[in-house]
Each structure stands twice: as C-alpha cells, then as structure tokens.
Amino acid sequence: MWAQAGDDCGMKTLWTDRPDALDHLEALYKARRVRKAERDELAHYIEHGWIIWRQAIEPALIDRFAHDIRFHHEHPGMFMTTNHRSGQSRMKRSGSEPEHFESLFDLYVNLPSAREVCLHKRISRFLSLVFEAKPVAMQQLLFQRSNGHQVHQDTSVVTVEDPLLLAASWIALEDVREGSGELAFYDRSHRLPHYLFSDKTKRLNFAVDDQQAYAAELEDACRRQGFDYQRFMAKKGDVLIWAADLVHRSHPRSMAEDTSRLSCVTHYHPATTEPFWFRFHPDRRTIRPFRDRGAYVSCHYPLERAGKGMMAPESGLIDG
Ligand SMILES: O=C(O)CCC(=O)C(=O)O
Numbered sequence: 001m002w003a004q005a006g007d008d009c010g011m012k013t014l015w016t017d018r019p020d021a022l023d024h025l026e027a028l029y030k031a032r033r034v035r036k037a038e039r040d041e042l043a044h045y046i047e048h049g050w051i052i053w054r055q056a057i058e059p060a061l062i063d064r065f066a067h068d069i070r071f072h073h074e075h076p077g078m079f080m081t082t083n084h085r086s087g088q089s090r091m092k093r094s095g096s097e098p099e100h101f102e103s104l105f106d107l108y109v110n111l112p113s114a115r116e117v118c119l120h121k122r123i124s125r126f127l128s129l130v131f132e133a134k135p136v137a138m139q140q141l142l143f144q145r146s147n148g149h150q151v152h153q154d155t156s157v158v159t160v161e162d163p164l165l166l167a168a169s170w171i172a173l174e175d176v177r178e179g180s181g182e183l184a185f186y187d188r189s190h191r192l193p194h195y196l197f198s199d200k201t202k203r204l205n206f207a208v209d210d211q212q213a214y215a216a217e218l219e220d221a222c223r224r225q226g227f228d229y230q231r232f233m234a235k236k237g238d239v240l241i242w243a244a245d246l247v248h249r250s251h252p253r254s255m256a257e258d259t260s261r262l263s264c265v266t267h268y269h270p271a272t273t274e275p276f277w278f279r280f281h282p283d284r285r286t287i288r289p290f291r292d293r294g295a296y297v298s299c300h301y302p303l304e305r306a307g308k309g310m311m312a313p314e315s316g317l318i319d320g
C-alpha cells in the first residue's frame with residue numbers, strides 16, 4: 001500500500017530528504033561547514049538519491065581486500081557465507097577449499113582491509129555530513145558474483161529503528177562486465193511515496209508480505225514516474241552511494257551464473273539510531289568503533305568477545 005505523497009508517516013528523516021534540503025545545503029556552504037566540491041556532491045545526492053565517485057578507493061587497498069577475499073578459505077569457519085551452491089537460504093560457515101561463488105557477510109569484523117574500504121575516509125566524511133553523526137556499518141555483503149537481487153528499496157530488508165536513517169555503498173573491487181548482473185537503479189526514485197507493508201511499516205515480512213507484488217509495484221511506480229533506469233558499469237575502485245529508498249536491483253544476468261562480479265555492499269545508519277535487531281538479540285548489540293571514522297555492528301558475530309585474531313560467526317541462521 002502506498003502512503004500519500006509527502007506523508008513521512010511519522011518517521012524521522014535525514015535533512016537531505018527534507019523539502020528544504022537544498023536551502024539548508026546552501027546555508028552549510030555559506031557557513032563553511034562544507035567545501036564547494038562537497039556541496040556539489042550533496043546537491044546531486046539530494047536530487048538524484050545517489051552519487052558516484054570514480055576511482056575513489058586506492059588500487060593497493062582494493063587489491064589487499066580482494067586478496068583477503070580470494071584466500072578466505074585459509075581461515076576455515078571464520079566467515080559467514082551464503083549457501084547458494086546447495087540451494088539453501090540458510091547461511092553457513094566458510095570452508096577450507098577455495099570458494100568464489102558464495103557471498104560473504106560482514107567482512108569488516110575479521111578483515112582490516114574491509115574496514116578500511118567500507119569506512120574509507122571519503123565515505124566516512126560524506127556520510128557524516130548526510131547523517132549529522134558518524135556512520136555505523138551494518139549488513140555488509142561481499143558479492144563474488146551477482147546474486148540476482150530483485151527490484152527493492154533497502155528500507156524493506158535492512159531495518160533500523162528509524163527506517164529512513166540509512167544509506168549504502170556499492171564498491172567495485174574489479175571492473176564490472178556488462179551482462180554479469182551489474183547493479184542497476186532508478187534515478188530519483190528515493191522520492192517515491194512510502195510503500196507500506198501489511199503491518200503498515202516499511203519492513204518486509206517474508207512470512208506475510210508478497211515480495212513479488214512489492215517488486216512489481218515498485219517497478220511500475222518508477223516507470224510511471226518516468227525515472228531513468230541506469231546501470232552502474234563500474235571500474236575497479238569506483239563507489240556508488242545511495243539513499244535509503246533508492247529503488248535498485250541486480251540487472252538480469254546474461255553471462256554464466258558463476259561470472260565474477262567482485263563488489264562490496266555496505267549499509268550504514270547514523271550513530272543516533274540502532275539496528276532493529278538490537279530489540280531481539282541483546283547479545284548482538286556491541287558497537288565497535290573504527291578509528292575516528294565511524295563504527296560497525298554485526299548480527300552474525302559475537303563482537304562483545306573480540307580479542308586478538310579472527311572470530312567465528314555464531315548465528316541461529318547457520319546450518320551445521
Ligand atoms: O549488488 C547487487 O546486485 C544488489 C545488492 C543489494 O541490493 C544490496 O545488498 O542491498
């Protein structure tokens with residue numbers, strides 16, 4: 001069900017989503033709180049719901065991260081992964097053989113290179129301006145290939161107490177090939193009225209809500225509005241930041257299903273709110289700071305027990 005246009009349904013919003021956002025931005029610039037280049041980037045983000053930075057992450061850092069991923073089997077059991085090879089939706093712990101098919105969750109917990117990438121100083125600075133608080137990384141997915149995600153808004157599946165206080169980054173760890181299931185999005189779609197699920201929230205409940213109908217309605221709304229459909233043909237080191245409600249998907253793949261598309265998606269909320277799971281998992285509420293750039297949380301790893309070295313994931317969602 002769609003809310004009325006302009007109805008925020010009582011939810012807190014980021015200043016970038018308010019009707020006076022461009023005026024506020026101009027005031028920030030005049031007060032020298034943002035530089036000119038930042039003003040231009042923020043203006044684009046406010047109007048379009050996304051911003052792309054070409055080659056924003058240093059190649060040596062990307063290479064270090066990609067190497068850690070390719071050799072993650074050298075630390076068996078230390079990573080939470082998808083289980084697509086077995087056709088299971090339950091996750092599993094990583095094994096001891098090279099594995100280039102499954103997606104890996106929350107790598108920022110065990111890989112310093114992942115933290116450096118997803119909380120890169122440029123990303124941290126930009127999100128701090130958008131959030132008016134430090135970013136907290138959550139729900140990170142490292143894609144070794146495209147998972148063929150349907151049309152959606154992240155607010156439906158990445159849930160925080162204040163649903164709209166959210167953003168995401170998509171970082172290319174290699175050049176993206178056309179047909180490999182590249183990320184695609186509808187320009188300006190972050191401004192659609194709110195889509196409310198059966199419990200009148202923006203959270204999709206897989207047990208009750210019809211995911212196919214939701215995808216179809218979103219796509220239909222984007223087409224009716226005439227939003228431009230764009231594919232992100234990223235080069236290694238390119239970064240896309242998108243707003244909470246930007247409609248996106250994995251573009252249908254025409255290449256083999258194991259075609260590499262090494263890319264890292266991280267979601268972030270401001271330190272002023274918290275993940276929805278904090279309500280239900282008191283043992284997964286630890287927030288670990290990362291330098292002065294922000295912090296990270298995980299529902300898969302017992303961060304409160306952090307010591308030296310890697311930690312194994314523990315979750316009710318794991319098989320075996
Ligand atoms: O990378 C993709 O193809 C889509 C990923 C995505 O939508 C997400 O992780 O939120």
Ligand SMILES: [Fe+2]
Binds near residue numbers: 152
């Ligand atoms: Fe998404």
